Ligand code: SF4
Protein backbone atom coordinates (compact mmCIF):
# COMPACT_ATOMS: atom_id res chain seq x y z
CA UNK A 380 0.00 0.00 0.00
CA UNK A 381 1.12 3.56 -0.59
CA UNK A 382 -0.51 6.93 -0.43
CA UNK A 383 -1.32 8.18 -3.91
CA UNK A 384 1.66 10.06 -5.26
CA UNK A 385 0.23 11.63 -8.41
CA UNK A 386 0.15 15.45 -8.57
CA UNK A 387 -2.78 17.16 -6.94
CA UNK A 388 -5.75 17.70 -9.21
CA UNK A 389 -5.79 21.18 -10.67
CA UNK A 390 -8.29 23.70 -9.39
CA UNK A 391 -9.05 24.06 -5.74
CA UNK A 392 -7.16 21.05 -4.48
CA UNK A 393 -6.20 22.06 -0.98
CA UNK A 394 -4.29 21.02 2.07
CA UNK A 395 -6.35 20.98 5.23
CA UNK A 396 -4.35 22.21 8.17
CA UNK A 397 -5.59 19.57 10.59
CA UNK A 398 -4.73 16.68 8.28
CA UNK A 399 -1.10 15.54 8.07
CA UNK A 400 -0.95 15.04 4.29
CA UNK A 401 -2.26 16.72 1.14
CA UNK A 402 -5.92 16.16 0.39
CA UNK A 403 -7.42 16.41 -3.08
CA UNK A 404 -10.74 17.61 -4.34
CA UNK A 405 -12.82 18.97 -7.24
CA UNK A 406 -13.94 22.46 -8.25
CA UNK A 407 -16.89 24.20 -6.56
CA UNK A 408 -19.26 22.30 -4.22
CA UNK A 409 -20.59 23.13 -0.74
CA UNK A 410 -19.82 22.46 2.92
CA UNK A 411 -22.99 21.33 4.69
CA UNK A 412 -22.89 20.47 8.40
CA UNK A 413 -22.27 16.73 8.42
CA UNK A 414 -24.61 15.80 11.33
CA UNK A 415 -22.79 12.47 11.60
CA UNK A 416 -22.00 12.70 15.31
CA UNK A 417 -24.96 10.58 16.45
CA UNK A 418 -23.97 7.46 14.51
CA UNK A 419 -20.30 7.79 13.46
CA UNK A 420 -19.24 5.74 16.49
CA UNK A 421 -22.22 3.37 16.43
CA UNK A 422 -21.22 -0.15 15.42
CA UNK A 423 -23.54 -1.85 12.95
CA UNK A 424 -26.32 -3.81 14.67
CA UNK A 425 -28.59 -6.46 13.17
CA UNK A 426 -32.31 -5.71 13.16
CA UNK A 427 -34.56 -8.42 14.59
CA UNK A 428 -35.76 -10.71 11.78
CA UNK A 429 -38.99 -9.11 10.46
CA UNK A 430 -42.19 -11.15 10.34
CA UNK A 431 -42.98 -9.87 6.83
CA UNK A 432 -40.74 -8.65 4.01
CA UNK A 433 -41.83 -6.52 1.05
CA UNK A 434 -39.22 -6.88 -1.67
CA UNK A 435 -39.55 -4.70 -4.80
CA UNK A 436 -38.61 -6.32 -8.12
CA UNK A 437 -37.24 -2.95 -9.24
CA UNK A 438 -34.36 -1.93 -6.97
CA UNK A 439 -31.86 -0.93 -9.63
CA UNK A 440 -31.44 1.22 -12.72
CA UNK A 441 -32.61 -0.71 -15.76
CA UNK A 442 -35.44 -3.14 -16.42
CA UNK A 443 -37.29 -4.51 -13.37
CA UNK A 444 -36.43 -8.11 -12.52
CA UNK A 445 -38.94 -10.86 -13.35
CA UNK A 446 -40.46 -12.84 -10.45
CA UNK A 447 -39.71 -16.57 -10.58
CA UNK A 448 -41.64 -17.31 -7.39
CA UNK A 449 -45.36 -16.91 -6.87
CA UNK A 450 -47.97 -17.05 -4.16
CA UNK A 451 -47.53 -20.02 -1.84
CA UNK A 452 -43.96 -20.85 -2.93
CA UNK A 453 -41.49 -21.67 -0.15
CA UNK A 454 -38.16 -19.79 -0.19
CA UNK A 455 -34.83 -20.18 1.59
CA UNK A 456 -32.03 -17.66 2.24
CA UNK A 457 -30.15 -16.82 -0.95
CA UNK A 458 -32.71 -18.41 -3.27
CA UNK A 459 -33.48 -16.59 -6.51
CA UNK A 460 -36.91 -14.96 -6.39
CA UNK A 461 -36.56 -12.62 -9.42
CA UNK A 462 -34.34 -13.11 -12.44
CA UNK A 463 -32.71 -10.27 -14.36
CA UNK A 464 -34.73 -9.18 -17.39
CA UNK A 465 -31.92 -8.56 -19.85
CA UNK A 466 -28.38 -7.26 -19.47
CA UNK A 467 -29.17 -3.98 -17.67
CA UNK A 468 -31.17 -5.53 -14.85
CA UNK A 469 -30.34 -7.32 -11.59
CA UNK A 470 -31.32 -10.52 -9.84
CA UNK A 471 -33.19 -10.48 -6.53
CA UNK A 472 -32.83 -13.19 -3.86
CA UNK A 473 -34.68 -14.14 -0.71
CA UNK A 474 -32.98 -13.07 2.55
CA UNK A 475 -35.05 -15.51 4.63
CA UNK A 476 -36.85 -18.79 5.08
CA UNK A 477 -40.52 -18.23 4.41
CA UNK A 478 -43.44 -18.38 2.03
CA UNK A 479 -44.52 -15.96 -0.69
CA UNK A 480 -47.76 -14.40 0.51
CA UNK A 481 -48.63 -12.39 -2.60
CA UNK A 482 -47.26 -10.03 -5.24
CA UNK A 483 -48.63 -6.48 -5.01
CA UNK A 484 -48.08 -3.18 -6.79
CA UNK A 485 -46.87 -0.29 -4.65
CA UNK A 486 -44.87 2.89 -5.22
CA UNK A 487 -41.12 3.03 -4.70
CA UNK A 488 -39.77 5.94 -2.60
CA UNK A 489 -39.06 7.92 -5.81
CA UNK A 490 -42.72 7.58 -6.84
CA UNK A 491 -42.47 4.95 -9.60
CA UNK A 492 -44.71 1.87 -9.23
CA UNK A 493 -43.18 -1.57 -8.76
CA UNK A 494 -44.29 -5.10 -8.07
CA UNK A 495 -43.38 -6.17 -4.54
CA UNK A 496 -42.98 -9.78 -3.44
CA UNK A 497 -44.34 -10.17 0.07
CA UNK A 498 -42.77 -12.98 2.07
CA UNK A 499 -44.17 -14.31 5.34
CA UNK A 500 -40.99 -15.03 7.25
CA UNK A 501 -40.20 -18.16 9.22
CA UNK A 502 -38.47 -16.13 11.91
CA UNK A 503 -37.07 -18.99 13.98
CA UNK A 504 -35.51 -20.82 11.05
CA UNK A 505 -34.11 -17.59 9.62
CA UNK A 506 -32.55 -16.62 12.96
CA UNK A 507 -30.73 -19.96 13.04
CA UNK A 508 -29.37 -19.62 9.49
CA UNK A 509 -25.62 -19.16 9.05
CA UNK A 510 -23.79 -18.61 5.77
CA UNK A 511 -20.94 -21.09 5.27
CA UNK A 512 -17.54 -19.85 4.15
CA UNK A 513 -16.21 -21.55 1.02
CA UNK A 514 -12.69 -21.93 -0.33
CA UNK A 515 -11.88 -19.66 -3.24
CA UNK A 516 -8.84 -20.05 -5.46
CA UNK A 517 -8.28 -16.42 -6.41
CA UNK A 518 -5.66 -17.38 -8.98
CA UNK A 519 -8.26 -19.41 -10.88
CA UNK A 520 -10.56 -16.40 -11.30
CA UNK A 521 -10.60 -14.78 -14.72
CA UNK A 522 -12.56 -11.75 -15.86
CA UNK A 523 -15.60 -13.75 -16.95
CA UNK A 524 -15.81 -15.58 -13.62
CA UNK A 525 -15.59 -12.29 -11.73
CA UNK A 526 -18.27 -10.53 -13.79
CA UNK A 527 -20.55 -13.60 -13.82
CA UNK A 528 -20.28 -13.86 -10.03
CA UNK A 529 -21.19 -10.20 -9.56
CA UNK A 530 -24.21 -10.67 -11.84
CA UNK A 531 -25.31 -13.90 -10.14
CA UNK A 532 -25.19 -12.20 -6.73
CA UNK A 533 -27.47 -9.37 -7.89
CA UNK A 534 -24.92 -6.73 -6.91
CA UNK A 535 -25.74 -3.11 -7.75
CA UNK A 536 -24.10 0.22 -6.93
CA UNK A 537 -24.83 0.60 -3.23
CA UNK A 538 -23.89 4.26 -2.99
CA UNK A 539 -27.36 5.23 -4.20
CA UNK A 540 -27.12 4.96 -7.99
CA UNK A 541 -28.07 1.23 -8.00
CA UNK A 542 -26.61 0.68 -11.47
CA UNK A 543 -26.09 -3.09 -11.95
CA UNK A 544 -22.43 -3.67 -11.11
CA UNK A 545 -21.82 -6.39 -13.72
CA UNK A 546 -22.71 -3.83 -16.41
CA UNK A 547 -20.14 -1.39 -15.02
CA UNK A 548 -17.51 -4.10 -15.27
CA UNK A 549 -18.41 -5.05 -18.86
CA UNK A 550 -16.63 -2.51 -21.06
CA UNK A 551 -17.34 -2.44 -24.80
CA UNK A 552 -14.56 -3.90 -26.99
CA UNK A 553 -13.35 -0.38 -27.74
CA UNK A 554 -12.73 0.49 -24.06
CA UNK A 555 -10.32 -0.93 -21.51
CA UNK A 556 -10.54 -0.40 -17.77
CA UNK A 557 -7.17 0.55 -16.31
CA UNK A 558 -8.19 2.22 -13.05
CA UNK A 559 -10.43 1.15 -10.19
CA UNK A 560 -11.58 3.96 -7.90
CA UNK A 561 -13.11 2.92 -4.58
CA UNK A 562 -15.67 5.34 -3.19
CA UNK A 563 -15.20 5.58 0.56
CA UNK A 564 -16.29 9.20 0.69
CA UNK A 565 -19.85 9.19 2.08
CA UNK A 566 -20.23 12.97 1.82
CA UNK A 567 -24.01 13.04 2.40
CA UNK A 568 -24.79 14.50 5.84
CA UNK A 569 -26.03 12.10 8.54
CA UNK A 570 -24.98 8.90 6.71
CA UNK A 571 -22.31 6.78 8.37
CA UNK A 572 -22.96 3.24 7.12
CA UNK A 573 -20.04 3.27 4.67
CA UNK A 574 -17.76 4.71 7.34
CA UNK A 575 -18.67 1.87 9.69
CA UNK A 576 -18.09 -0.72 6.95
CA UNK A 577 -14.59 0.65 6.35
CA UNK A 578 -13.88 0.14 10.07
CA UNK A 579 -15.72 -3.12 10.66
CA UNK A 580 -15.30 -5.00 7.36
CA UNK A 581 -11.94 -3.75 6.22
CA UNK A 582 -10.55 -7.21 5.48
CA UNK A 583 -13.54 -8.06 3.30
CA UNK A 584 -13.14 -4.80 1.37
CA UNK A 585 -9.55 -5.63 0.54
CA UNK A 586 -10.47 -9.22 -0.38
CA UNK A 587 -13.09 -7.90 -2.82
CA UNK A 588 -10.51 -5.59 -4.40
CA UNK A 589 -8.21 -8.60 -4.83
CA UNK A 590 -11.04 -10.47 -6.59
CA UNK A 591 -11.65 -7.56 -8.98
CA UNK A 592 -7.92 -7.20 -9.62
CA UNK A 593 -7.77 -10.87 -10.68
CA UNK A 594 -10.29 -10.10 -13.40
CA UNK A 595 -8.97 -6.76 -14.61
CA UNK A 596 -5.28 -6.36 -13.68
CA UNK A 597 -5.79 -2.67 -13.00
CA UNK A 598 -2.87 -0.33 -13.53
CA UNK A 599 -4.01 1.68 -10.51
CA UNK A 600 -6.40 1.10 -7.63
CA UNK A 601 -7.28 4.34 -5.83
CA UNK A 602 -9.24 4.24 -2.56
CA UNK A 603 -10.76 7.68 -1.89
CA UNK A 604 -11.69 8.55 1.71
CA UNK A 605 -12.57 11.99 3.09
CA UNK A 606 -10.07 13.35 5.59
CA UNK A 607 -12.72 13.58 8.32
CA UNK A 608 -12.48 9.78 8.64
CA UNK A 609 -8.86 9.33 9.80
CA UNK A 610 -9.77 6.06 11.54
CA UNK A 611 -11.05 4.64 8.23
CA UNK A 612 -7.95 5.88 6.39
CA UNK A 613 -5.78 4.13 8.96
CA UNK A 614 -7.82 0.90 8.96
CA UNK A 615 -7.88 0.61 5.16
CA UNK A 616 -4.19 1.57 4.90
CA UNK A 617 -3.23 -1.15 7.38
CA UNK A 618 -5.36 -3.82 5.68
CA UNK A 619 -4.08 -2.83 2.23
CA UNK A 620 -0.48 -3.00 3.45
CA UNK A 621 -1.09 -6.64 4.36
CA UNK A 622 -1.59 -7.76 0.75
CA UNK A 623 1.34 -7.90 -1.63
CA UNK A 624 -0.46 -8.97 -4.82
CA UNK A 625 -2.83 -5.99 -5.12
CA UNK A 626 -1.36 -2.46 -4.93
CA UNK A 627 -3.92 -0.15 -3.32
CA UNK A 628 -3.29 3.59 -3.07
CA UNK A 629 -5.16 5.50 -0.38
CA UNK A 630 -6.30 8.95 -1.53
CA UNK A 631 -7.29 11.32 1.30
CA UNK A 632 -9.92 13.74 0.01
CA UNK A 633 -11.08 17.13 1.14
CA UNK A 634 -14.30 17.22 3.13
CA UNK A 635 -16.67 18.79 0.65
CA UNK A 636 -20.00 17.94 -0.97
CA UNK A 637 -20.50 16.22 -3.49
CA UNK A 638 -17.01 14.72 -3.18
CA UNK A 639 -18.52 11.22 -3.52
CA UNK A 640 -20.24 11.88 -6.87
CA UNK A 641 -18.58 9.73 -9.52
CA UNK A 642 -17.28 12.51 -11.74
CA UNK A 643 -16.02 14.57 -8.80
CA UNK A 644 -14.37 11.57 -7.19
CA UNK A 645 -12.60 10.53 -10.40
CA UNK A 646 -11.34 14.06 -10.99
CA UNK A 647 -10.09 14.37 -7.43
CA UNK A 648 -8.54 10.91 -7.33
CA UNK A 649 -6.59 10.90 -10.58
CA UNK A 650 -7.24 14.17 -12.39
CA UNK A 651 -9.27 12.63 -15.24
CA UNK A 652 -12.43 14.36 -16.45
CA UNK A 653 -15.45 12.36 -17.60
CA UNK A 654 -16.82 14.24 -20.65
CA UNK A 655 -20.47 15.38 -20.54
CA UNK A 656 -22.83 12.57 -21.51
CA UNK A 657 -20.10 9.91 -21.20
CA UNK A 658 -19.53 7.12 -18.68
CA UNK A 659 -16.36 6.68 -16.57
CA UNK A 660 -15.79 3.43 -18.51
CA UNK A 661 -15.08 5.50 -21.59
CA UNK A 662 -12.03 7.04 -19.92
CA UNK A 663 -10.90 3.69 -18.51
CA UNK A 664 -12.24 4.10 -14.97
CA UNK A 665 -14.72 2.12 -12.89
CA UNK A 666 -15.94 3.39 -9.53
CA UNK A 667 -17.15 0.98 -6.85
CA UNK A 668 -18.73 1.94 -3.54
CA UNK A 669 -17.42 0.26 -0.36
CA UNK A 670 -20.71 -1.53 0.26
CA UNK A 671 -20.61 -2.88 -3.28
CA UNK A 672 -17.23 -4.41 -2.42
CA UNK A 673 -18.62 -6.02 0.72
CA UNK A 674 -21.41 -7.55 -1.37
CA UNK A 675 -18.84 -8.95 -3.82
CA UNK A 676 -16.82 -10.51 -0.99
CA UNK A 677 -20.01 -11.94 0.52
CA UNK A 678 -20.76 -13.78 -2.71
CA UNK A 679 -17.34 -15.13 -3.59
CA UNK A 680 -16.32 -16.26 -0.10
CA UNK A 681 -19.70 -17.04 1.47
CA UNK A 682 -22.06 -17.73 -1.43
CA UNK A 683 -24.29 -14.99 -0.05
CA UNK A 684 -26.06 -12.86 -2.67
CA UNK A 685 -27.08 -9.29 -1.95
CA UNK A 686 -29.89 -9.93 0.55
CA UNK A 687 -29.26 -7.33 3.23
CA UNK A 688 -27.64 -3.95 3.69
CA UNK A 689 -26.60 -1.46 6.35
CA UNK A 690 -28.71 1.68 6.63
CA UNK A 691 -28.21 4.74 8.84
CA UNK A 692 -31.35 5.74 10.73
CA UNK A 693 -30.83 9.24 12.11
CA UNK A 694 -32.06 12.83 12.47
CA UNK A 695 -33.35 14.77 15.48
CA UNK A 696 -36.72 13.07 15.13
CA UNK A 697 -35.55 9.53 15.92
CA UNK A 698 -35.00 8.49 19.52
CA UNK A 699 -31.90 6.29 19.12
CA UNK A 700 -29.96 6.92 15.91
CA UNK A 701 -28.31 3.73 14.64
CA UNK A 702 -26.55 1.91 11.84
CA UNK A 703 -28.70 -1.15 11.22
CA UNK A 704 -28.11 -4.19 9.03
CA UNK A 705 -31.55 -5.15 7.71
CA UNK A 706 -32.76 -7.78 5.24
CA UNK A 707 -33.83 -6.31 1.89
CA UNK A 708 -37.59 -5.83 2.13
CA UNK A 709 -37.66 -4.88 5.83
CA UNK A 710 -40.51 -2.37 6.38
CA UNK A 711 -39.26 1.09 7.39
CA UNK A 712 -41.67 0.96 10.33
CA UNK A 713 -39.62 -1.97 11.72
CA UNK A 714 -36.48 0.20 11.56
CA UNK A 715 -38.27 2.94 13.49
CA UNK A 716 -39.30 0.44 16.16
CA UNK A 717 -35.69 -0.77 16.32
CA UNK A 718 -34.56 2.80 17.03
CA UNK A 719 -36.95 3.47 19.89
CA UNK A 720 -39.56 5.32 17.83
CA UNK A 721 -40.10 8.88 16.62
CA UNK A 722 -39.64 11.86 18.95
CA UNK A 723 -40.48 15.56 18.61
CA UNK A 724 -42.12 17.33 15.72
CA UNK A 725 -40.94 15.45 12.62
CA UNK A 726 -41.70 17.51 9.52
CA UNK A 727 -39.74 15.56 6.93
CA UNK A 728 -38.81 11.91 6.48
CA UNK A 729 -36.14 11.23 3.88
CA UNK A 730 -35.05 7.99 2.22
CA UNK A 731 -31.31 8.45 1.60
CA UNK A 732 -29.33 11.55 2.54
CA UNK A 733 -30.74 15.08 2.87
CA UNK A 734 -28.98 16.29 -0.30
CA UNK A 735 -29.96 13.61 -2.82
CA UNK A 736 -32.58 11.62 -0.94
CA UNK A 737 -36.32 11.48 -1.49
CA UNK A 738 -38.93 12.93 0.89
CA UNK A 739 -41.42 10.24 1.90
CA UNK A 740 -45.15 10.89 2.33
CA UNK A 741 -45.54 7.84 4.60
CA UNK A 742 -43.42 5.11 6.18
CA UNK A 743 -45.07 2.49 3.98
CA UNK A 744 -41.86 1.56 2.17
CA UNK A 745 -39.15 -1.00 2.72
CA UNK A 746 -35.38 -1.38 2.63
CA UNK A 747 -33.96 -1.84 -0.88
CA UNK A 748 -30.45 -2.43 -2.18
CA UNK A 749 -30.01 1.34 -2.54
CA UNK A 750 -31.28 2.35 0.93
CA UNK A 751 -28.39 4.18 2.55
CA UNK A 752 -30.36 6.21 5.08
CA UNK A 753 -33.70 6.90 6.71
CA UNK A 754 -33.79 10.37 8.24
CA UNK A 755 -36.31 12.03 10.51
CA UNK A 756 -35.90 15.80 10.38
CA UNK A 757 -37.65 18.20 12.72
CA UNK A 758 -38.93 21.77 12.34
CA UNK A 759 -35.52 23.18 13.11
CA UNK A 760 -34.06 21.51 10.03
CA UNK A 761 -36.74 22.43 7.45
CA UNK A 762 -37.09 25.98 6.06
CA UNK A 763 -39.81 27.46 3.80
CA UNK A 764 -39.15 28.86 0.29
CA UNK A 765 -39.04 32.61 -0.65
CA UNK A 766 -38.52 34.45 -4.01
CA UNK A 767 -35.19 34.33 -5.87
CA UNK A 768 -32.94 37.29 -5.03
CA UNK A 769 -30.60 36.60 -8.00
CA UNK A 770 -27.57 36.25 -5.77
CA UNK A 771 -25.91 33.68 -8.06
CA UNK A 772 -24.83 31.35 -5.26
CA UNK A 773 -26.43 28.35 -6.96
CA UNK A 774 -24.22 28.99 -10.01
CA UNK A 775 -21.12 29.47 -7.87
CA UNK A 776 -21.42 26.04 -6.23
CA UNK A 777 -22.64 23.84 -9.10
CA UNK A 778 -19.86 21.30 -9.75
CA UNK A 779 -21.16 20.82 -13.31
CA UNK A 780 -20.96 24.56 -14.09
CA UNK A 781 -24.70 24.78 -14.77
CA UNK A 782 -27.12 27.66 -14.14
CA UNK A 783 -29.59 26.10 -11.70
CA UNK A 784 -31.73 29.24 -11.30
CA UNK A 785 -32.35 29.38 -15.06
CA UNK A 786 -32.99 25.64 -15.32
CA UNK A 787 -35.56 25.86 -12.53
CA UNK A 788 -37.17 28.98 -14.03
CA UNK A 789 -37.49 27.30 -17.44
CA UNK A 790 -38.96 24.19 -15.81
CA UNK A 791 -41.47 26.31 -13.91
CA UNK A 792 -42.46 28.08 -17.17
CA UNK A 793 -42.71 24.83 -19.16
CA UNK A 794 -39.81 25.89 -21.42
CA UNK A 795 -38.19 22.47 -21.55
CA UNK A 796 -36.30 22.92 -24.82
CA UNK A 797 -34.67 26.05 -23.43
CA UNK A 798 -33.70 24.11 -20.29
CA UNK A 799 -32.27 21.29 -22.39
CA UNK A 800 -30.20 23.80 -24.36
CA UNK A 801 -28.62 24.84 -21.03
CA UNK A 802 -27.36 21.27 -20.50
CA UNK A 803 -30.23 20.21 -18.26
CA UNK A 804 -29.23 16.55 -18.53
CA UNK A 805 -25.74 17.19 -17.15
CA UNK A 806 -27.35 17.84 -13.76
CA UNK A 807 -26.89 14.79 -11.56
CA UNK A 808 -29.18 16.17 -8.86
CA UNK A 809 -26.51 16.55 -6.19
CA UNK A 810 -28.52 19.25 -4.41
CA UNK A 811 -25.59 21.66 -3.88
CA UNK A 812 -27.51 24.51 -5.54
CA UNK A 813 -30.60 24.02 -3.39
CA UNK A 814 -28.42 23.82 -0.29
CA UNK A 815 -26.65 27.09 -1.13
CA UNK A 816 -29.83 28.96 -2.10
CA UNK A 817 -30.72 31.51 0.61
CA UNK A 818 -34.31 31.61 -0.70
CA UNK A 819 -34.58 27.82 -0.18
CA UNK A 820 -36.02 27.40 -3.69
CA UNK A 821 -36.62 23.76 -4.58
CA UNK A 822 -34.17 23.93 -7.46
CA UNK A 823 -33.53 20.19 -7.68
CA UNK A 824 -37.22 19.34 -7.66
CA UNK A 825 -37.79 21.67 -10.64
CA UNK A 826 -34.75 20.38 -12.49
CA UNK A 827 -35.79 16.77 -11.86
CA UNK A 828 -39.26 17.58 -13.15
CA UNK A 829 -37.80 19.07 -16.35
CA UNK A 830 -35.46 16.10 -16.86
CA UNK A 831 -38.36 13.67 -16.50
CA UNK A 832 -40.46 15.70 -18.95
CA UNK A 833 -37.65 15.78 -21.52
CA UNK A 834 -37.09 12.03 -21.14
CA UNK A 835 -40.74 10.98 -21.26
CA UNK A 836 -41.54 13.24 -24.24
CA UNK A 837 -38.24 12.39 -25.98
CA UNK A 838 -37.44 16.10 -26.49
S1 SF4 B 1 -27.76 22.06 -11.01
FE1 SF4 B 1 -27.66 19.87 -10.62
S2 SF4 B 1 -25.47 19.36 -10.63
FE2 SF4 B 1 -25.65 21.60 -10.39
S3 SF4 B 1 -25.63 21.94 -8.17
FE3 SF4 B 1 -27.78 21.80 -8.78
S4 SF4 B 1 -28.30 19.66 -8.48
FE4 SF4 B 1 -26.03 19.76 -8.49
Ligand code: SF4
Pocket residue numbers: 766767768769770771772773774783784815816817818819820
Ligand atom coordinates in the same frame (compact mmCIF):
# COMPACT_ATOMS: atom_id res chain seq x y z
S1 SF4 C 1 -29.12 30.79 -5.07
FE1 SF4 C 1 -31.38 30.90 -4.97
S2 SF4 C 1 -31.79 33.07 -4.65
FE2 SF4 C 1 -29.66 32.94 -5.36
S3 SF4 C 1 -29.79 33.12 -7.62
FE3 SF4 C 1 -29.86 30.94 -7.17
S4 SF4 C 1 -32.07 30.48 -7.07
FE4 SF4 C 1 -31.89 32.70 -6.85
